[in-house]
Amino acid sequence: MKFKNTLQFAKQSDKEDTLRNYRNKFLIPKANNKQAIYLIGNSLGLQPKTTKQFINEELEDWAKLGGEGHVHSRRPWIYHHQLAKKTLAGIVGAKPSEVIAMNQLTVNLHLMMVSFYTPTTERYKIIVEAGAFSSDQYAFETQIKFHGLNPDKVLIELKPREEEFTLRTEDIVSAIEEHGREVALVILGGVQYYTGQFFNIPKITAAAHSVGAIAGFDLAHAVGNVPLNLHKDQVDFAVWCSYKYLNAGPGAIAGAYIHEKYESNTELPRFAGWWGYDEKERFGMKKGFKPMKGVDGWQLSNVPIFQNAALLASLEIFHEAGIKALRKKSVALTSYLEYILKDIDPLENTLKIITPANPEERGGQLSIFMKQNGKKIFQQLNKAGIIADWREPNVIRIAPVPLYNSFEDIYRVGEILNSLI
Incomplete structure (x- = not known):
């Protein structure tokens, strides 16, 4: 997949995503009166809509x-x-x-x-x-x-x-x-x-x-x-x-x-x-x-x-979804996030990805080492409705989950992060 840091590309990728409808099976928290961009599934996954029925x-x-x-x-x-x-x-x-x-x-x-x-x-x-x-x-x-x-x-x-x-x-x-x-x-x-x-x-x-x-x-x-x-x-x-x-x-x-x-x-x-x-x-x-x-x-x-x-x-x-299909989308989402981060800070003046570059050597997560203003940038991301994870002393963890995250989610993260750095 050849990536582009554009909203059009993200929307088209979501349209072609065979797993896109699984997002509707989950309850997504709100921030600023709209759906949050939830990227901490590596900390606590979202609630399936059927959970209440099962219980x-x-x-x-x-x-x-x-x-x-x-x-x-x-x-x-x-x-x-x-x-x-x-x-x-x-x-x-x-x-x-x-x-x-x-x-x-x-x-x-x-x-x-x-x-x-x-x-x-x-x-x-x-x-x-x-x-x-x-x-x-x-x-x-x-x-x-x-x-x-x-x-x-x-x-x-x-x-x-x-x-x-x-x-x-x-x-x-x-x-x-x-x-x-x-x-x-x-x-x-x-x-x-x-x-x-x-x-x-x-x-x-x-x-x-x-x-x-x-x-x-x-x-x-x-x-x-x-x-x-x-x-x-x-x-x-x-x-x-x-x-x-x-x-x-x-x-x-x-x-x-x-x-x-x-x-x-x-x-x-x-x-x-x-x-x-x-x-x-x-x-x-x-x-x-x-x-x-x-x-x-x-x-x-x-x-x-x-x-x-x-x-x-x-x-x-x-x-129903299958772990193989989920892994395929996970690799694509994480790779797209990597592409966008490098596009907005190619010289790594503010951020550096410390997660392995080889998709076979990483899960659905990128850990971003913040060289300056890390905590402040993280807090601003949160205020903008992006729910990510801060790990001391200076790492932001972002974990796209293929069941409920989209390519547009990733694009929006890059858009807001770019404005902050």
Whole structure:
């Protein structure tokens, strides 16, 4: 696609967009008495118009059936956790038995580390990216301390090279090889939240396995955003939240993936709960934990029905649109934003894009390093009805979402930003 920084080009691109009607399936906030240009789907996705219906149906069944709704509601609550599996599996490139919607992201990360971080005297190190999202940092730190170890000696935090903003895949692989048999776990974000870098999951996973380590990923900024092939890539485990690109609402139910090679491994340590118990015998209330096969065996409690209903409303849209088509539009939107930013500031006097230039190495996000007046420009964007995201000390994150953002949205951002700089 040959871009042009004109309103005519943007409108024509929207006219030719086969996904354009999905925008009408979402409730878009207003600013200055008109639709805002909402570009923080990487922070909180918009509400599908059907979400209220999905939740209201559960409320109606609860009112009419009470406890009988566990079996006789239109989506029986006792099996509610199964309803998201097929679409989630398609989004992350896994088998339905390998994915589950449950808990919150950090809870799931802790549960996975209980099972997959079992340090020994010889193998105890964890390789992570420096500047990982703070919740992950706290999980790593406290898990290490839980095992009586010192985080300063265990965590290997990878930083970009001097004068660079993102990690090179070869440097990640080199670090894994350097620490070799001392590495117990390699865990990175699928898409780095600050820079928008999409890590090379298959290469990193292969490198971890080559030294005998476990490979895990936090997919908070990747799920529903970039193509994933967790099963094919032999990723051991992954966790994610559902309130960003998956549009399941604030504090939404999260998710987890565990490769099928572990599905019958009852020797793995785990923190158990009754909903992970073999469902055929669950209500026998017997002592001695007997897990279900696959990732379902890591469930703790029965599903929060209203949260899961909100997720199902969004997944219905994903199933219809298809992750491949969404990714294609996402690349086009992000590339158009990149083109416009370079067009209005070709010498990078005010702004510099720190997200990788290669579309294969980034998600639907551009992180813009502001060289001057960053906070002031961000505030003016907000006043103009553009909802973007500020990250200290000097980065504006803009995340076009293919389900509800348009090429005209991107053009308008450039138009207003150009007037400000």
